Amino acid sequence: MRTQLIRRTAAVIAGAALAAGGLGIAGALQANAATTGTSASIAAKSITIKSDKATAKAWTKVSFTGKTSGIATNTVVQVQRLENGKWVNFPATTKVTSRATYSVWVQSGRVGVNKFRVVAANTASAPVSVTITK
Numbered sequence: 835m836r837t838q839l840i841r842r843t844a845a846v847i848a849g850a851a852l853a854a855g856g857l858g859i860a861g862a863l864q865a866n867a868a869t870t871g872t873s874a875s876i877a878a879k880s881i882t883i884k885s886d887k888a889t890a891k892a893w894t895k896v897s898f899t900g901k902t903s904g905i906a907t908n909t910v911v912q913v914q915r916l917e918n919g920k921w922v923n924f925p926a927t928t929k930v931t932s933r934a935t936y937s938v939w940v941q942s943g944r945v946g947v948n949k950f951r952v953v954a955a956n957t958a959s960a961p962v963s964v965t966i967t968k
Contacts, residue, residue, distance in 0.1 A: 879904035881911070881936075883952050883959040889967060896964055897939045898952065902930050905955045911936045916949040916961065930954060942966050 882900040890896050898913065913926040928938040942948055945968055949961045 879955055879957040881905060881952055881954050881957050881959045883950070883962050885950070885962045885964055887964060889965045892943045892945060892966055892968055893941050895939045895941055897937065898950065898962070899937045900935065900952060900959060902934045902936065902954060905930055905934070905957065907932050907934075909954050911938065911952050911954045913938055913940055914951050914953055914958075915942075916951075921951065921953075921958075924950070 880903045882902075884899050886897040886899075887894075902909075902911075907930055909930045911928050911930060913924040914921040915924045916922075924940060926938050926940045928936050930936055936952070936954075938952075940950065942964075943966070945966050948964050948966055950964065951961045952959045
C-alpha cells in the first residue's frame with residue numbers, strides 16, 4: 835500500500851514537472867515570436883478611405899478612394915454606412931487593384947451626416963463623414 839502511494843506521488847510530481855516544462859517551452863516560443871516580429875508583419879493589414887466631397891446633394895455621386903496594405907489584389911472592398919449605431923453594408927463594392935488601391939462611388943438620399951467606411955479582408959477603414967443636403 836505504501837509503495838503504491840509513493841508511486842502515485844512520484845507520478846503526480848513527474849506530471850506536474852512535465853506540464854511546467856511544457857509551459858516553459860510555450861512561453862519561450864511566444865517570446866521568440868514576439869521578438870522576431872513574424873506575427874506582427876503577417877497581420878499588418880490596413881485600408882484607408884478618402885471622399886471627394888464633404889457635402890453633396892441627395893442622390894449625387896460621391897466617390898471614395900483609398901489605399902490598402904497587406905490585402906491581396908482582387909479582394910472585395912465593401913462600403914458600409916453607420917445606421918442606428920451599427921455598420922450596415924451599403925450596396926456598393928469594388929476590388930483591390932494590383933496597385934493596392936480601390937475606387938468606388940455611392941449615392942445616398944439620406945439627408946444629414948452620413949458616416950461611411952470600407953471593409954476588406956476583415957479590416958475596416960476609419961470612418962469618413964459626408965453631409966447630404968436636399
